[in-house]
Amino acid sequence: MQKLRYSRYFKSAIIILDIFIVAAVFVFFFLMRHKYVLEKVRKEENFLSLVLLSLFWILLSGRTKLYSIPRNLTYTLYLERIITHIFIFLLGILLLAKVSNNEFLKDERFLITFTLFITFFIVKSFIFFSLKYIRLQGKNYRNVMFIAENSSSDILKDIITHRKDYGYRVYEFLNDDITITKLQNFWREKEIHTIFIPYENNLNQNLLEEINREAENDKIKISLIPSAIHNEFFQYDLGYIETQTILTPSKFPLDYYSNAIIKRIFDFTFSLLVLIFIASWLFPIIALLIKLDSKGSVFFVQKRYGFHDEVFECIKFRTMVENNESTTKTTSQNDSRITKIGRFLRKTSLDEMPQFINVLKGDMSVVGPRPHMLLIDEFYKAKIGRYSVRSLVQPGITGLAQVSGLRGDTGDMEIEMKKRVIADSFYVKNWSLTLDIVIILKTILLVIKGDQKAI
Template sequence: MRYTRYSKNSYILQLILDLVFIIILFFHYLKIQYHHLGIHVVSFNGLLDAHYKVLILFLMSWYFISLKTHLYEIKRNTGIGLILKNNLYQIVIFSIIAFAVSGIKKDDLFSNRVTLFFLITLFLFTFLTRAVLFLFLKIYRSLGGNYRRVIFVDENKNTHSFIKFLSKRKDYGYINCGNFLSNVQDDIKKNIYEFDLIKLKYFILEEEIQIIFFSLNGKLPHDVHDELVILAQKLHIEIRFIPSTVYDSFYSLTLEYYDTFPILLFKKFPLDDSWNQILKRIFDILFSLFVIVFILSWLYPLISVAILLDSGKPVLYLQKRVGFGGKIFHCYKFRTMKNSKDNDIKATVKGDSRITKLGGILRKSSLDEMPQFFNVLKGNMSVVGPRPHMVVQDNYYNDHLLKYSLRHYVKPGITGLAQVKGFRGEINSKEDMQKRIIADVYYVRKWSFLLDIIIILGTVFKTVGGDKKAI
């Protein structure tokens, strides 16, 4: 199969390039280290005899670490962000070994400074080669290379959108060879066939199909699912499933065995892991302290005076919001509205008469959210996470939107993925909130420290450029 050949070649090529570069860097920085020690003439054989054991350790360590970090796995749906994350993990883990070995042999191997330069150079090279390969594969697939022949069986409300997406994104490298449906009219379009398991089998063999995309909860009988899985296994081809809704939870299941008895259970979310919780909390404390000490220390008095002159007291507005685990907390904001009984139960709308003149400016620039860094320091919010909603809103959408409650599995944030994606501002329909929940659910399921950094950077750019959807 094309995919297997290309993936193996890509893996071997990347590995060889990295190992060769590590060898070159190793001897280059050894010469620099010896030069610092006042030893100017050292032959290659002399360096090799003195340090070949360390070199072998470095090469073997790099390889085995890469198996854990998935450094050389560039899938069709892999993004540049994931490549960067895997590369960072690889270098961080490898650096532990590099510094440890250098420390043991500090007299004639690398100093801490040389080790640091060695690791930085290695990171830049390995990331750039992976980024170049990533872009090359995208372009190559767009031109028709490294493709996979696929078919679609059955249809649900997401099938056509997914087919349309793949037809536009040629860089994924999928060729649609046919759609097999339960009921096909006489005036059929090209590549649309009536589903028949026997005919489908021969079609797969004749057309050298490599992947079956099967639409769940479609129009075909339920027993087709099992028959299709068995057929795919017999023909040794992949079968993938298109969910009928983005909220389908079947893909969140994992398999455990009690002796030989299989049991399915939901996968844990990344922030269920205690180490991830500690990492996120440490970052929250450090980041919020930095903002409070270096920004809010002078910004808070300025905005406070401006609010007092514009509309009087109070400066802060404490609103009840729903946080981690569904618990209610007081969310701090600079007051941007006139005092009203509706402020805790009525959501803000465009042109809201309750918003003060200064309040409109604070909202547009998101400066009204700045006191929430005190919430972060207290621990009832995070720098990044789903935005907390009013209690009334939360109760309503929890009853009317599937998977809404998943956003309560992490701490609410000052900014979040939904805001960076542009899903903020006035809520005019159920769909407006649904878009936010889709982004929030993705964040809960796919959290990583790198994703938090990307969201923070995206928020900064939006704040500086101005967010038109802010109200």
């Protein structure tokens, strides 16, 4: 018997809270203007405007998925949804103020929009992190189990085991001699909510059909785990011809010329501003510190694979003593080649700053999959089929994998690289300008506090 879930009631409460905030801000500024309070016609006009804005908020949420918040959603992606939703909603306020005869809305539209943006940003961030904290305390969890495990399910299990804030409690099931009776007894005893099964598994077809049938009867969800190595699921989208399901080749956001132009304009403008207002005074300081710390050039230039595997010269500040192993040996923990100032530059990611020159030249983007050494790319292309997906967009100074903590040559590198490829694949398939901005903001925070995984 499944526990009663209150998520739908919580979602309804959040929607009501959001509408209340919209109304409260609107009414507050309305009451601040006493001349409108005394006019009945103005009251009715503003009441109608408020109703229209509330309806627009709810309808818009279906498009932005503001209230579709799975527990494993990261703050990066959630922040993207908040910003996108609020930005479009604020455009709706400005449009309504422009086309209507509502003088109050015309006069106060900018103050209302600014107040709403700040209020929702604070409120929704507070709710998000409150839920994370509650789950970290071992509450509001879901019981899950894995069967027919393989390397792909191992990656997922590792993620949800370490990310306590996702609120999953994993129950280990012995996968020897699996029978439907054993499974039923186990998932009923542990009150399992979701069963994770690798798409490529060694289960008997009849047993698999039984599992699906009995799990549906017990209201248990079954989630399939695509292979982390192969990319069949990544390359296709689910579509329909009338009611018949078909898989169609995916077209990624940056395949559209308009999106590619928007990203390039943003990259060029952002990089130019950074080079003018920051690099103009920061580069000479860093160059002097590098020269004082060790002999050699200020910059380190290395060939990397870029867009569609075109080789380009990636520019960085030199963080090591000059050596002959820079193109054949990766950085290791406590690497003796790293200089004192180099360790600081790596910790704060300031060694990557010269790559804004690469962005201006068009070799790189501000945000995208990080370019690796040529030998690393050649090694993992043969081992991870989805690895080449990274080259479908320009490499970036920072990326989703980096701000998600997937950085540094520590632990099992093959597992870590698969996680990075999964994150980079997600970025390729779900790019948006808002996502780029969120990743940049998170990168700035990492630069300020220092990345613990940087070596």
